[in-house]
Amino acid sequence: MGDRFGVVDLFSGPGGLAEGFSSLRKGTRDAPFRIELSVENDPSAHQTLLLRSFLRKFEGEWPDAYYDWLNGDIEEEPRWSEIAGKKWRAAEKEVLNLELGTEKARVVIDREIKRVREQYGDSTILIGGPPCQAYSLAGRSRNVGKKGYLPAKDERHFLYREYVRVLEELRPAVFVMENVKGMLSSAVNGDGIFTKVMEDLQNVAGADSYKLVALDPDSDGHNSTRGSCPAPRDFVIRAEKHGIPQARHRVIIVGIRADFAAYTPACRLPQLERRAEVVTVRDVLAGLPMLRSGLSRADGPQAWKNALSRAMRLLRSIGSQGDPMAASGYMRALDECEASIDYVAESGRACQTLADHPDAPPQVLEAWFRGARLRGLPNHETRGHIDRDLERYLFAAAFAEAHGRSPKAQDFPNQLAPNHRNWLSGKFADRFRVQCWDKPATTVTSHISKDGHYFIHPDPRQCRSLTVREAARIQTFPDDYLFKGNRTQQYVQVGNAVPPLLAYRIADSIWRFLEDGGCRDRPELKSAC
Structure with a gap:
């Protein structure tokens, strides 16, 4: 042996x-x-496997070109076969x-x-x-x-x-x-x-x-x-x-x-x-740069601010569900969302650099996640949502802040109910599910590629579903683990791993x-x- x-x-x-x-x-x-x-x-x-296999051939001393690419110093993926042909051929085998x-x-x-x-x-x-x-x-x-x-x-x-x-x-x-x-x-x-x-x-x-x-x-x-x-x-x-x-x-x-x-x-x-x-969601997500959600139509910082402002006005008019203490926490979450709306809007939908976010590596499992040479986060870009789903996401995240749990279908105000025949049947009670800060996440599955409703970010200010990178953090993939393909294919890979x-x-x-x-x-x- x-x-x-x-x-x-x-x-x-x-x-x-x-x-x-x-x-x-x-x-x-x-x-x-x-x-x-x-x-x-x-x-x-x-x-994805092929690239990771190629990198393993370097036994920890990965090529500079890989980090130049991840960090945005070069736009196009390098030709790996020209950088280290023998290692690339070994990976292909x-x-x-x-x-x-x-x-x-x-x-x-x-x-x-x-x-x-x-x-x-x-x-x-x-x-x-x-x-x-x-x-x-x-x-x-x-x-x-x-x-x-x-x-x-x-x-x-x-x-x-x-x-x-x-x-x-x-x-x-x-x-x-x-x-x-x-x-x-x-x-x-x-x-x-x-x-x-x-x-x-x-x-x-x-x-x-x-x-x-x-x-x-x-x-x-x-x-x-x-x-x-x-x-x-x-x-x-x-x-x-x-x-x-x-x-x-x-x-x-x-x-x-x-x-x-x-x-x-x-x-x-x-x-x-x-x-x-x-180890909780907060442990692995709280330090990441804030990103705004995208809009399915007419996206942009101002369009997003307008959509979120409309959602906040609607939720304030509806009011919170439950006891006065929960109502106070719910309104506080909306206040914080309103106070930070300009900052989040200008933060954009993708993480270009970690330079302005010194607390980005998680305190728990830091050595596992973070490569010393990584300045950005690959696969960390938000998807677009329709306006009605932004309203539901904002309500769900604010509710979770106030109650410490994700809302069930019966917790949603009638004004936010989707047009689903089985909405109140009990079969899909958690159709919109927040990943709560102080608990482990629920199981990340390939269904995250569909719409993100089961994987709402716990921060109401960002009002969105998880990015591929955030799902990969919950799955404990290192931050320099790059997923190939389009965003839907990346989500599927993470969920199946x-x-x-x-x-x-x-x-x-x-x-x-x-x-x-x-x-x-x-x-x-x-x-x-």
């Missing part, structure tokens, strides 16, 4: 898992996990734009898996997660409404089998598989998907060839080496319990090859330690296990905890 591991990343998205694993260091600079292969079908996510499950992809991936095995032997790791649309509660709800929809014919239910196929070919020391919580209750023809997934993973190379490990289980006796497999619910990771500013609940399965897991006491298996501190900081902590737990070499050759580690 070597001290470096080759990592294969399937269904990579924009690279959240890969960023976490590749960021781990032994000592000062040495990276034990090297990303050798990433596979992603979406073209914009592939371009590492990051493949392929549709997993197709014959074309199998031929290429099998060749690359053979290469990784020859280079690293047993020292390999498999990470990734199949697409989740077929498993998620929202996706299943949409599918019910589709005429003639048959789950058994939805290939997305079975894309995990391609992950299992690669697992069988690679035979890594450890694998990590991530998916949505809805996978636990998803079924085809009455058969639970998750039970089948667990069986396939556990027995991929013969009976009990991999031991499935729950990183943060709720039940007792979960990871006993002589006991049964953990209960399905034990594989759910609640990100907010591990220092992530987001209540993101996902299924994460870690599998250890049987010869590494043999005789290993439960206390030495990979596990995530829960953290006492709760695994938080890199969570991936980093998973990687660290796996590395601490691997440093022991399992218990194969260490009799002194075989004693009980």
